[in-house]
């Protein structure tokens with residue numbers, strides 16, 4: 001691990017995150033809930049402050065200095081995101097509020113036009129509710145079918161189930177996570193995209209978790225749609241991204257109607273603007289978008305090779321120290337897994353674990369993690385979850401393990 | 413006010429509940445579920461004598477609260493139970509202990525843990541349901 005820590009100087013990186021020096025219940029904060037939302041580096045905070053203090057106005061609307069400056073800064077983030085995802089064009093990047101909204105946008109517009117009643121949408125059994133409920137709503141409103149692709153006991157996509165789900169040729173869209181927010185499993189998205197495409201279906205990839213940990217190349221992986229939220233990527237809340245292949249976005253009707261998304265309006269009729277603006281009705285999250293740009297710069301500067309190596313080392317460390325605790329069960333054993341570890345502990349409920357860890361200054365999440373069906377599939381009602389970020393230290397995982405042992409003694 | 417919701421009494425009753433059973437003469441039942449975490453409590457009520465038992469699945473707070481509730485309401489009238497419930501809900505929110513609550517005061521520490529108050533109040537919801545079903 002030492003050479004990895006040498007690559008990524010975590011101690012000095014932590015100084016970039018003001019919140020990490022806070023105390024909780026009189027103890028230094030050990031923040032192991034980054035998969036729910038990550039903490040923010042100073043550069044993100046400063047970038048947002050800078051816009052508000054020095055160059056703020058509405059975008060795309062004013063023929064004046066401030067509006068032009070703000071529009072430029074806002075649109076520059078579109079280029080940045082396009083580069084970050086290796087999209088073929090900046091016009092393939094739509095700004096939304098979060099990953100949830102991105103998926104709803106696709107379900108509502110693509111779902112109701114490109115998909116016909118009787119077509120099927122397939123999702124995996126380990127989706128976040130954000131990638132399940134919109135497809136249930138589409139089913140109920142539009143008459144599409146919703147099918148579930150099973151996962152194996154180790155928490156990986158079950159390709160035999162996938163074959164069965166696609167067998168009758170009705171599936172026209174596969175909507176699948178790139179990384180499970182509960183099991184930490186990555187899915188083989190290149191293989192899944194090829195599988196869907198060979199059968200005449202499109203693929204939407206929920207990258208809310210994976211985007212934080214891995215270099216994403218939407219062209220290389222064959223994504224038709226890719227979504228993520230800014231707030232998990234060290235950026236602010238209120239800004240999300242939808243990547244859609246140009247030809248798909250061009251054929252889609254708008255999601256919301258209003259200003260900025262039209263080319264021409266009369267009282268009778270409006271002509272839609274071209275993508276991406278067609279999908280960005282109303283004043284966007286200007287300040288947050290600029291904050292997202294700063295977050296991407298921050299991550300790029302550190303670089304995914306170092307981030308991924310650090311998180312791999314942390315995950316291995318966590319699996320080993322938590323694996324040594326008697327009565328502790330880690331959910332999922334995917335070959336390819338990242339910095340999210342869900343577990344249960346014999347005789348101690350997940351909520352008690354979270355509350356008692358919190359009293360020691362350690363933040364983990366407990367509950368169903370917006371993936372209630374997956375809980376049933378894994379035979380648990382709730383779990384505790386520790387998740388890691390680029391600022392996580394191995395000794396924080398040791399603190400978690402010690403905390404868990406203390407709780408076990410209390411419940412013994 | 414006591415800041416620790418995991419008092420010895422709470423730990424003890426969560427591990428070794430005294431009322432985890434269906435009382436003789438049960439004539440009403442109620443159920444409470446927390447969708448967020450999957451916790452569930454089923455309350456059995458024998459209205460004659462207000463004998464309460466429970467079948468609970470969940471965290472230590474829920475288990476202890478159900479058990480302490482069953483103990484606290486035994487032999488009380490319907491109105492007294494509702495009054496106790498009101499006092500209990502107020503105590504959990506504010507952390508202000510009240511002599512009338514007796515052993516239930518062990519849960520006063522929950523005032524500092526708003527996210528966990530629901531665990532303690534769920535058994536009371538189930539008991540209200542049982543009382544109203546009757």
Ligand SMILES: Cc1ncc(COP(=O)(O)O)c(C=O)c1O
Nearest residue numbers: 098099100128130181208209229
């Ligand atoms: C895999 C996955 N998908 C979607 C979401 C939804 O993200 P948001 O709440 O930012 O829309 C999350 C966040 O918890 C997630 O982990």
